[in-house]
Amino acid sequence: MNSHFPESNNPIKFYRFEASGHCHRVQLMLSLLDLPYEIIELNRDGSNRPDDYLETSPFGQVPVIDDNGFKLGDSNAILVYLVKKYNDGYAWLPESAELAARTQRWLSIAAGELASGPAVARFSKVFNVEIDFATVEKKTVSLLGMIDNTLSQHDFLTGNEITIADIACYTYVAHAPEGDISLDPYPNIKAWLSKIEALPRFVAMKKSR
Ligand SMILES: N[C@@H](CCC(=O)N[C@@H](CS)C(=O)NCC(=O)O)C(=O)O
Numbered sequence: 416m417n418s419h420f421p422e423s424n425n426p427i428k429f430y431r432f433e434a435s436g437h438c439h440r441v442q443l444m445l446s447l448l449d450l451p452y453e454i455i456e457l458n459r460d461g462s463n464r465p466d467d468y469l470e471t472s473p474f475g476q477v478p479v480i481d482d483n484g485f486k487l488g489d490s491n492a493i494l495v496y497l498v499k500k501y502n503d504g505y506a507w508l509p510e511s512a513e514l515a516a517r518t519q520r521w522l523s524i525a526a527g528e529l530a531s532g533p534a535v536a537r538f539s540k541v542f543n544v545e546i547d548f549a550t551v552e553k554k555t556v557s558l559l560g561m562i563d564n565t566l567s568q569h570d571f572l573t574g575n576e577i578t579i580a581d582i583a584c585y586t587y588v589a590h591a592p593e594g595d596i597s598l599d600p601y602p603n604i605k606a607w608l609s610k611i612e613a614l615p616r617f618v619a620m621k622k623s624r
Contacts, residue, residue, distance in 0.1 A: 424483045426452050426453040427481070430450045432457060436534055440582055443618055444498070448503055465481075471488050495508060507577065517572075524584065529558065533555045541593055541594075559591070562584070562601070593604045593622065
């Protein structure tokens, strides 16, 4: 267990939906940092949410964590919290102005183009929801091309070292094929996914289709 996690503390409570990529990125970070956590699988109808859940997550979304009374929603905010709070000596969120800004740029892409592209394509196919698939597919292909091009220049999204940008973007890219978006045209993306999957304590998200 991470030596920075106080022995007196309880495991971090992690509220999630199993099939959510936003939740998986949090689980991946918890695992990479070797932190103790307890999964609380929420019902889709909200019936087993804690009474104060909407105070932490006003949009009623997952993921949410409760770290011994510190409650936080939003997957990217949670990644920032975990690596700042439980720094394992590695610069998951680099300090320099340039690299910190690049990392933030990818967190914005994860919350923007990634969420409205491959995540929506997957959602539509996994949950059988009608969408304007052609438009989402076009956005996704454009994003994947941009990511592949970035990864032709360096090993990870912000440079040659892994950061939380990679963790934030990993899941919905890796699971794009569940949205009928092939990764075959993107050799650099495939190599990048393999590097992340080779990390000690990597945990996968279950395939949904
Ligand atoms: N910006 C949020 C987005 C989270 C999100 O979209 N969660 C989805 C599951 S993937 C959710 O809770 N959907 C249920 C809802 O919106 O009611 C984050 O990064 O955590």
